[in-house]
Amino acid sequence: MEVAILTVGDEVLAGDTPNTNATWLAEQITGRGSTVARILTLPDDRTLIAGTIGDWRGRFDAVVVTGGLGGTHDDVTADALADAFDRYLVVDPAVREDVLETAAAYRDANPELVAEHDLDLDVDAWASLPGGARAIINPEGLCPGCVLETVYAFPGVPAEMQALFDLVAHEFDGDVTSRTLYTPQPEGSMIDALAGVRERFDVQVGSYPDTGGLNRLKVSGEDADDVVAAAEWLQGRVTVDRVV
Incomplete structure (x- = not known):
């Protein structure tokens, strides 16, 4: 199984954030007997990400994308993934419910911080995934991951990415x-x-x-x-x- 890893984020390219995700993913994938054939980092550029995913999904057995998922202004990976497959973003009810529950738990645990900053969450933005994608509920944070055909997308926070990958790690078993x-x-x-x-x-x-x-x-x-x-x-x- 040949796998390509795509990490997304202006902060990675600027050197502000070490690219530990790519190293960790490569170690996990090769350790399971598959081969990592490409590792690339791209900026938060929707068109560039979509084009790369569209090219790679026809060249490799699987593509793993990490970073740029979420509901903030620079989170464009979900849009780019939808573009690559000519899909629209949709809100999965189960994902939306999980986002609401996670946000509520955070508010309960941090009442002073929430009151001070008046945190207003766009739930649908955080719960949106490309139509037809298999949602992966995030056990460590707010943003879900997803699988669309042979493309796996995870948020960039290392603990969240690792927890989500562990849920699908068996799908990368190989013979090497x-x-x-x-x-x-x-x-x-x-x-x-x-x-x-x-x-x-x-x-x-x-x-x-x-x-x-x-x-x-x-x-x-x-x-x-x-x-x-x-x-x-x-x-x-x-x-x-x-x-x-």
Whole structure:
């Protein structure tokens, strides 16, 4: 399963907010045996987001979009997703009820803050999703996520995004397995070993510098036996501290 990740937000592009969502999603998806083929960050631009989703949904098995969902002025991802599928935004009654309940719980828990700032919530704006989308009720916040065909959309708040992804994580299960070898050897000394393992086994091998004085060799493939054999072959030719 090839997956593309699209993160949305002017604040990410400006460097004001670290893009931890993309890293977390990539780790979760690859850990479940699927492959992340693209990661891209876009500004809060409805036309640009819609065009990218429209292009990617025909090129990848799944597209994960995070950020720009909600009821504020710069939350345009739901509109863009609707545009990409030529749909209208609609209010799901169950989602609307959840938004009302979440807002009420917040008001009860923060009466002084609510009174001071006179918080006025546009419930329908927060509960609107593209027509035909499968709503995912948010257990950690106000804004729902949704799935429209092969496109998954989540809010950008990390705790909310993670909680929503966990509800659909099983839909990203794939066949890719991996082994990671940690080695004190410098990358330049392993060129022959890396070339040899690629010639002998049907696997992908990546070499990555790491912190703490150890480099990483990641062996991945769809055949678990090949991955194990390739890792063992490398262990006979590279100084290995540990295998994960």
